[in-house]
Amino acid sequence: xxxxxxxxxxxxxxxxxxxxxxxxxxxxxxxxxxxxxxxxxxxxxxxxxxxxxxxxxxxxxxxxxxxxxxxxxxxxxxxxxxxxxxxxxxxxxxxxxxxxxxxxxxxxxxxxxxxxxxxxxxxxxxxxxxxxxxxxxxxxxxxxxxxxxxxxxxxxxxxxxxxxxxxxxxxxxxxxxxxxxxxxxxxxxxxxxxxxxxxxxxxxxxxxxxxxxxxxxxxxxxxxxxxxxxxxxxxxxxxxxxxxxxxxxxxxxxxxxxxxxxxxxxxxxxxxxxxxxxxxxxxxxxxxxxxxxxxxxxxxxxxxxxxxxxxxxxxxxxxxxxxxxxxxxxxxxxxxxxxxxxxxxxxxxxxxxxxxxxxxxxxxxxxxxxxxxxxxxxxxxxxxxxxxxxxxxxxxxxxxxxxxxxxxxxxxxxxxxxxxxxxxxxxxxxxxxxxxxxxxxxxxxxxxxxxxxxxxxxxxxxxxxxxxxxxxxxxx
Numbered sequence: 001x002x003x004x005x006x007x008x009x010x011x012x013x014x015x016x017x018x019x020x021x022x023x024x025x026x027x028x029x030x031x032x033x034x035x036x037x038x039x040x041x042x043x044x045x046x047x048x049x050x051x052x053x054x055x056x057x058x059x060x061x062x063x064x065x066x067x068x069x070x071x072x073x074x075x076x077x078x079x080x081x082x083x084x085x086x087x088x089x090x091x092x093x094x095x096x097x098x099x100x101x102x103x104x105x106x107x108x109x110x111x112x113x114x115x116x117x118x119x120x121x122x123x124x125x126x127x128x129x130x131x132x133x134x135x136x137x138x139x140x141x142x143x144x145x146x147x148x149x150x151x152x153x154x155x156x157x158x159x160x161x162x163x164x165x166x167x168x169x170x171x172x173x174x175x176x177x178x179x180x181x182x183x184x185x186x187x188x189x190x191x192x193x194x195x196x197x198x199x200x201x202x203x204x205x206x207x208x209x210x211x212x213x214x215x216x217x218x219x220x221x222x223x224x225x226x227x228x229x230x231x232x233x234x235x236x237x238x239x240x241x242x243x244x245x246x247x248x249x250x251x252x253x254x255x256x257x258x259x260x261x262x263x264x265x266x267x268x269x270x271x272x273x274x275x276x277x278x279x280x281x282x283x284x285x286x287x288x289x290x291x292x293x294x295x296x297x298x299x300x301x302x303x304x305x306x307x308x309x310x311x312x313x314x315x316x317x318x319x320x321x322x323x324x325x326x327x328x329x330x331x332x333x334x335x336x337x338x339x340x341x342x343x344x345x346x347x348x349x350x351x352x353x354x355x356x357x358x359x360x361x362x363x364x365x366x367x368x369x370x371x372x373x374x375x376x377x378x379x380x381x382x383x384x385x386x387x388x389x390x391x392x393x394x395x396x397x398x399x400x401x402x403x404x405x406x407x408x409x410x411x412x413x414x415x416x417x418x419x420x421x422x423x424x425x426x427x428x429x430x431x432x433x434x435x436x437x438x439x440x441x442x443x444x445x446x447x448x449x450x451x452x453x454x455x456x457x458x459x460x461x462x463x464x465x466x467x468x469x470x471x472x473x474x475x476x
Contacts, residue, residue: 028235029291029301040231040291041157042140043150047310053127057137060128065186068194073403075430080191086430092364093401093430097371101363108356113240115349117247121254125240126305131225131233134183136289136305139176139226146172150286176227177219184218231290235301248298250331251343255304257284257295257326258334265295268319277325283315284308284326294326370406370427371399372457374469377436382472390473391440398434400427406459410437413454413466417441439471446473 030038070077072091079088087094094102125132146168147153159165189197200208225233234241262278285293287308290301294308312326332338377393385391400406408425418440427433439453451471457464
């Protein structure tokens with residue numbers, strides 16, 4: 001803490017007085033008053049947190065580029081095949097019949113995001129979001145390597161189109177486009193499978209024109225985002241930033257400036273006693289990838305990337321003052337010196353999340369490997385047979401969700417009778433199957449025109465499911 005005579009309450013009052021002008025919140029910092037793009041060229045960050053983010057991004061990237069090749073029983077661990085309506089999560093196959101499980105899983109994820117945001121703010125954006133990881137930890141580093149740091153990039157931008165500028169722009173465009181193409185291939189591999197993608201590549205553009213069209217579109221989108229659009233994707237497009245306004249409270253942990261300790265700001269050469277620790281060096285502003293001043297408080301554009309923390313800590317080291325002027329903290333933690341409390345909101349969200357996790361776990365454990373549906377054949381009535389017997393024709397639709405072929409048998413469960421299958425019920429792995437069968441009952445068993453019959457579905461003597469159907473007979 002600085003050695004001055006102003007107490008905490010006076011510092012807060014002075015800060016709030018100075019901060020009454022909030023006009024900067026009326027516009028996005030990356031867009032000028034004329035509506036033009038204010039292109040952000042951040043200084044290359046460095047420091048402990050940036051190194052931690054780099055290590056995490058290396059793990060993330062290795063995972064992203066290797067997961068499509070990891071298979072269980074011949075299938076990828078993750079697959080999001082929208083075209084065939086087939087989804088694989090952690091090696092477990094989900095079909096349209098399992099959509100309610102997917103909906104519960106999505107709801108659980110949303111509640112988890114809400115709980116995480118209420119407690120820790122937008123930390124996901126800075127540390128785990130694919131947009132941030134690829135932009136800051138891959139493309140930005142390539143840009144630093146080719147164009148240099150922020151000052152060199154600004155000079156290059158202002159430079160006339162000479163040989164040096166043209167060469168660097170061509171190299172940068174080629175590097176960005178090539179990497180975008182690589183990412184697009186893997187992105188498509190998560191949708192149709194990496195093996196299927198390789199088959200399409202071998203067959204060529206004229207045979208698989210749709211696949212190549214999608215690949216070109218994905219490549220152009222990624223190139224546009226990472227070469228030009230950049231932080232605008234987080235500020236303008238992503239809806240998660242808007243959620244902060246309704247989810248965050250004064251107890252939420254986020255990247256924050258300690259205005260109690262830092263205000264009033266002053267140059268290092270200023271020897272007045274009432275000066276705070278902030279030396280107004282703008283190091284935190286220069287490294288911000290979204291171009292904001294974190295000292296203005298929590299803002300929509302902040303993605304909690306912690307670059308400002310590292311920059312400020314370095315300055316504090318140089319001026320022999322304690323680190324942490326910018327740090328992970330809550331509003332109450334800064335203003336009132338309170339520790340983070342487990343509020344009623346967190347307790348409520350935790351309870352809802354726990355219940356959803358339990359419910360989702362039960363659905364996953366009890367999910368049947370075979371889904372079946374029985375319907376009477378349309379346009380068919382009952383058939384009168386010899387020996388006072390009556391027959392009905394049914395269709396059965398089956399979905400095999402497993403990775404093995406299944407042979408099934410059908411048996412009546414609630415009354416004596418006969419089931420005659422039109423064909424063998426062999427359901428191929430991971431596919432749909434449909435066949436027909438007859439149910440034959442004696443007339444004396446029917447007590448009404450419509451009788452409920454239960455049909456058991458068996459695999460190797462083990463009952464997989466029991467379905468109910470309506471058996472029609474003559475009027476009683």
